[in-house]
Amino acid sequence: MQRNCDLADAHHAREKSLCTYLLGMREYFRWASRAPAGNAPDRTLLAEWVSRHEQRWEEMRDAESSYGPLPIGSGIDPFDDADANRQLAAEGLVYGAGVGLFGAPVFCLAQRLTDEAREGARVIVAGEELARGFVAPPAASRDATVLIRLDALRRWLWTRAEAARRSPDNAFAAALRGYGDPEDAAATVERMAHGEVETLVLHELGELQAGSLLGTDWERMLAGIEDRRTELLVRAVRDLLADCLVTLPRLVERQADASLSFWIAGFDGLRRLLAPELAAAYRAELRTVDRDQLGRAAQRGSRAWLDVASDLLAQWRRGGQDALTAHATRLAATG
Numbered sequence: 001m002q003r004n005c006d007l008a009d010a011h012h013a014r015e016k017s018l019c020t021y022l023l024g025m026r027e028y029f030r031w032a033s034r035a036p037a038g039n040a041p042d043r044t045l046l047a048e049w050v051s052r053h054e055q056r057w058e059e060m061r062d063a064e065s066s067y068g069p070l071p072i073g074s075g076i077d078p079f080d081d082a083d084a085n086r087q088l089a090a091e092g093l094v095y096g097a098g099v100g101l102f103g104a105p106v107f108c109l110a111q112r113l114t115d116e117a118r119e120g121a122r123v124i125v126a127g128e129e130l131a132r133g134f135v136a137p138p139a140a141s142r143d144a145t146v147l148i149r150l151d152a153l154r155r156w157l158w159t160r161a162e163a164a165r166r167s168p169d170n171a172f173a174a175a176l177r178g179y180g181d182p183e184d185a186a187a188t189v190e191r192m193a194h195g196e197v198e199t200l201v202l203h204e205l206g207e208l209q210a211g212s213l214l215g216t217d218w219e220r221m222l223a224g225i226e227d228r229r230t231e232l233l234v235r236a237v238r239d240l241l242a243d244c245l246v247t248l249p250r251l252v253e254r255q256a257d258a259s260l261s262f263w264i265a266g267f268d269g270l271r272r273l274l275a276p277e278l279a280a281a282y283r284a285e286l287r288t289v290d291r292d293q294l295g296r297a298a299q300r301g302s303r304a305w306l307d308v309a310s311d312l313l314a315q316w317r318r319g320g321q322d323a324l325t326a327h328a329t330r331l332a333a334t335g
Contacts, residue, residue, distance in 0.1 A: 001070060004068060005107050006057070006060060006133070007060055008067075008104060008106065008133050009135075010057035011061060011104075012135075013135070014057075015102060024135070025046075025050050026046060027155055027156075027158075028134050029045075029046050029049050030155070031151075033049075037154055037158040038158050038185060038189070072088070073087055079098075079105075081098070081145075082143070093110065094111075094115075094124050094126045095107075095108070095109050096109075096110075096147045098142050099223075100137065100140075101232075101235070106133065106135055106137065106140070107131070107133060108136065108149065108152075109129070109130045109132075110126035110127060110128060110130060110149065111126065111129075111130070113126060113127045118205065121141070121145065122144060122146065123148070123204075124147050125148045125150055125197060126147060126151070127150055127151060132152070136149060136155070136156075137152065138152045138153035139153075139200035140204070141208055144208065146208070148197050150193060153196065157196075158189055161182070161189050164182070169284050170284075171261045171262075171282050172261070172265035173287075174258075175192070175258050175262035175265055179192040179195060196259060196262050198259070199256075199262060199263060202246050202251070203239075203246070205246050206241070206243055207238065207239075207242045209246055210238050210245060210309070213306060214310070214313065218238070221234070221313060221324065222234055224321060226321065229328070229332070230321075230325045230329075232269070233270055233328045233332055234312060234324075234328065236269065237274070237308050237331075238309060239271055240305045241301075241302070241306055241309055243263070243278075244300075244301035244302040248260075248295070248298035249298055249299070251263065252291045252294060255291065257288060260289040260291065260294065261282070261288070264278075264279065264281070264289060267279055274335040275297075277297045277300075278297050278301070280297075281297060311327065312324060312331075315327040
C-alpha cells in the first residue's frame with residue numbers, strides 16, 4: 001500500500017509550489033520518522049531524508065507506471081476502497097483511495113476509530129496512519145462515505161499553530177484560544193483536532209448535498225478539466241456551495257465560535273476572492289466572528305453559489321472544456 005502512495009508522489013508531489021512542497025516534506029518527514037507533530041526536525045536528517053526520498057521518486061518514475069493491487073485476499077484494485085474496507089473491517093483498519101487535485105491519486109491506510117451513519121452517509125474517523133503519501137487531506141468524501149483523517153488534521157493544525165504565534169490577531173489564533181492556552185500547545189492542539197473533526201464532517205456532508213443538487217455531470221465535467229486554474233475555480237465554487245448549505249448554518253446555529261474562527265482561518269485563495277462577504281464577518285479587532293453577519297451571508301450564498309455552479313455546468317454542456325474555461329476566467333476576474 002505504501003508503494004502506491006510513493007508512486008503517486010513520484011508523479012505528482014513536485015507539482016506544488018516550492019514553499020508548499022518544502023513545508024509538506026517537513027511534515028511528511030515527521031510522520032515517517034514517527035516524531036511528535038510539534039517537534040522541530042533536525043535539519044541535517046531532514047535534508048538527507050528528502051534527498052533519499054526524491055531519489056526514490058526519480059527511480060519509480062523511470063521504472064514504474066501502474067498502481068499495484070492491494071495485498072488483500074486475491075488482490076483488490078487500489079481504487080476500490082469499498083471492497084478493501086469490507087475486507088479490512090474485522091482488522092479495525094480503514095483504507096482510503098481517490099483522485100485529488102489535478103488528477104493526483106491519494107491513498108492511505110489507518111486505524112479506524114469510529115464508524116457511524118449520519119444523514120444518509122457513512123462517516124469514518126481514522127486515527128494513526130500506517131501508510132500515506134506526501135499529500136494527506138484531512139477529509140474527503142466519495143460516493144456516500146466521508147473519511148476524516150484525524151492524524152492528518154492534527155499534523156496540519158500543528159503547522160498552523162506554529163505560524164499563529166507570529167500573528168496573534170489572526171483567525172486561527174482566535175480559534176486556538178477557544179480550545180485553551182496557546183502556550184500549552186500540545187494539549188490545546190489535541191483538543192482542537194478532536195473538536196474540529198465536526199467542522200470537517202459538516203463540510204463533507206455539504207459536499208455530498210451539493211453533489212446531489214448538481215448531479216453526476218459535475219464529476220464528469222471536473223474529471224475532464226485540463227486547465228489548472230479552471231479546476232481550482234470549479235472546486236472553489238463547489239466548496240462555497242457546500243459550506244453555505246451545511247457547514248456555516250450549522251456552526252452559526254450552534255454558536256460554535258471557535259469552529260467559525262477555524263473555518264475563517266482556512267478560508268483563502270479563490271474562495272476568498274469569490275466570496276469576500278464571508279471573510280468580512282471576522283472582526284480582527286475583537287478576535288471573533290460576527291455570527292449574524294456570517295449566517296446571513298451563508299443564506300444568500302446557498303442560492304447564489306448553486307446558480308454559479310449551474311451556470312458552469314450549462315457552459316460545459318453547451319461548449320465543452322473551452323466554454324467552461326472561458327466562463328471560469330470571467331468569473332475569477334469579477335470575483
